[in-house]
Amino acid sequence: MDLALELSSFLGNVEQRLGGMLADGDAGPDVHGDTLMEAARHLCLGAGGKRARPLLVRLFGGAVGVAPERLVDVAVAAEMIHSSSLLHDDVVDAGMYRRARPTVNARWGNIVAVMSGDLILSTALLRLAELDARLGQSALSVVAEMTRAAIAEVEARGNLDLSLERLRYIAEGKTGSLFGWCGSAAATLAGQPEAAQRFDLFGRRLGVAFQIADDIRDVLGTDPGKPRYADVLSGTPSLPILLAVERDGSLRAKLKDAWAFTTINPERTRALGDAIEASDAVPRAIERMNQEIQGALDALGPYAHQGMGTELVDWAHKLSAGITAQARSRAA
Known part of the structure; x- marks a missing residue:
C-alpha cells in the first residue's frame, strides 16, 4: 500500500476509535445525554486537530515493526491525553477560541471544561492499563510531568528574567514528554527497550522544537489558529520574546511596563510584537530549533x-x- 494511503487509513481507524471512546456514557438516572462527553467531542472531533501524536505513534511503531492494529489504542490514548490538557489549558488561559471554534469553557463554562478533561484523561489511562500495565504506568508519569510544566508556565507569566533553561523545561514537559511517550509506548509493544529510550529522547527534543516553531509562528503571524502576538498579549515569555529583550534594554523596559497591566490594547500589542519581529530574535530562535531537531x-x-x-x-x-x-517570506 502507498505510504500516504496507509497513514490515512491508520488515522481513519484512530478517528473511528476515538469517536467510540467519546460516545455518551451512563450519566445516571433522569438524565438524557452526556454533557461531559458532548463537550469532549466538541474539541476532539471534526475540529481541525493535526493528529500529530497519533501519527507519531504510527511512525514510531513502523520503525520497529509493530502491526498498525496494535497501535490504534495507543494513538487514541495519546490524542485523548493531549486533548485533556487543552481543555484544562483553555480554562487556565481563559481561552475563547481553539481550532477556529469556541472553546469548551466558552460554550459550557469552566466546570464542564475541567471535568470533561478529567473524564477523557481517566478514560484514556484506564484503556492503557487494560491494554498493557506498563503503558498505563508510563502514561501516568507523563501526565505528572505535563502538569508540573503547565504550572511552571503559569508561574512564568510576565517574567522577562526567565532563564532559557527554565523555558526549555516547560516546553519539554508540556509537549516533548508526550511526543516521547508516543515513541517509547510503540517500542514497548515491540519489546525493544533500546528503541524505547531512543524514541523517547527523539520525541522530547522534537517536542521542544515543535514548541519553538509555535513561538516563532506567533511572531510571524503564520498560525491560522490564533491571533498574531498572542504571547505578547498574554504575558507569556516565549523564546523569541526572551531573545529579543536579551539584547534590547529599551524593548525589555517597554514590555515589562506593558505586562504590569492586566490588559494591553491592540495598538500597543502590535507595536511590541513588531519590535520583536524586527530584532534578530526569529533567526536566533530558528537556530535553537534546528539544534533541537x-x-x-x-x-x-x-x-x-x-x-x-x-x-x-x-x-x-x-x-x-x-x-x-x-x-524568509516575512523578511522579503
Missing part, C-alpha cells in the same frame, strides 16, 4: 534508516524547512 535525529541512531524511521527524519526536516520558509 539535530539532537532528535542523533538520538534515533540506527532507527533513522529502519522502516518508517525515515519518515520520522523527514517529518523533522519538514518542520525546520517550513518555519525557515515562513521567516
